[in-house]
Amino acid sequence: MPLPVELDRSSPVPLYYQLSQAIEAAIRSGELAPGDRFENELALAKRLTLSRPTTRRAIQELVDKGLLVRKRGVGTQVVQNPVHRRVELTSLFDDLSRAGQDPTTQLLEYHVGPPNEDVARELSLAEGREVACIKRLRCANGEPLALMTNYLPVEIAPDAEELERSGLYQSLRGRGVHIRLASQRIGARAASRSEARLLDEKPGAPLLTMDRTAFDDSGRAVEFGTHCYRAARYYFDTTLVDR
Structure with a gap:
């Protein structure tokens, strides 16, 4: 049937x-x-x-x-016995909080201005629109874990003080913006000197990378993020199936 x-x-x-x-x-x-x-x-x-x-x-x-x-x-x-753990669309802050990892955030940079071509394309912004560029260091239990750069249309961007107290998605929810879908690209590269210093790694140490464009309930692109994580302390868990 x-x-x-x-x-x-x-x-x-x-x-x-x-x-x-x-x-x-x-x-x-x-x-x-x-x-x-x-x-x-x-x-x-x-x-x-x-x-x-x-x-x-x-x-x-x-x-x-x-x-x-x-x-x-x-x-x-x-499949006879599905090997699958449901993965929710969440922020790193939410994930660490649920795991009892005591997340903290250090705001490294916050400025408003016109986006570059790549960011404008990801967020589908018309010419003349401005974005908030937010760079943060995320720690878990006091130990550096990730460097995050996020771009948002300026009219929905949380202020700097709020971002040091809570996660980005939590702040957006408080503004009535609910992330519904996201496209995500995962990769890897070596740490630069500045990244290594902030993450307490050696220059050239392996980093995992993630680029994400997130969309709200109406299908509007509301956030584009480029993140890098210490490979020794973070991994992405996926399920693979033989076709």
Whole structure:
């Protein structure tokens, strides 16, 4: 029996994401059981009046999460024993607080001005708009952990004093701005002299990097961040599935 799915085409939430969430909910509730064959991608797209790329992206999201698997000659199935830990869209401050790591923040720089070309593109800003550029050192239990540079449209940016007391996303929530989606790029590089000094590392030490563009409930880009983390003290946890 085809899975009933309701899509809100007037919502700013992308259709692929709505579909992915509906399928995931069915898997987690047991409506789709481990080992069940999932509906053919082409048939699903036709039934829901969606483009095939939209349907394919929704299914791929669940394959990447370890909830579905594609098998040659069989099709797409619900994984027998999904190896997946739900990852929420949170800030480093929120994550450290929940883990009892006593996060503290040192504000290194705060200024307002026109964005460079890359930042303007990430935030989809028209010419003449200004951004707040915020640079911070985040510590956990008194030990340096990450250097963070964030750019926000100036009209929603928290003030400097607030950012030393709480996390960026917490401050944005207090202003009625709720982060709903984000695109994220993870990489690695060697620490510069200034980064090494702030992070208590040797120059050239390995750093993990993350660039993130975050979007609010309306689909508006509200924050672009470039962060680097001490590789010896921080790692990204993901689930991999054999296709």
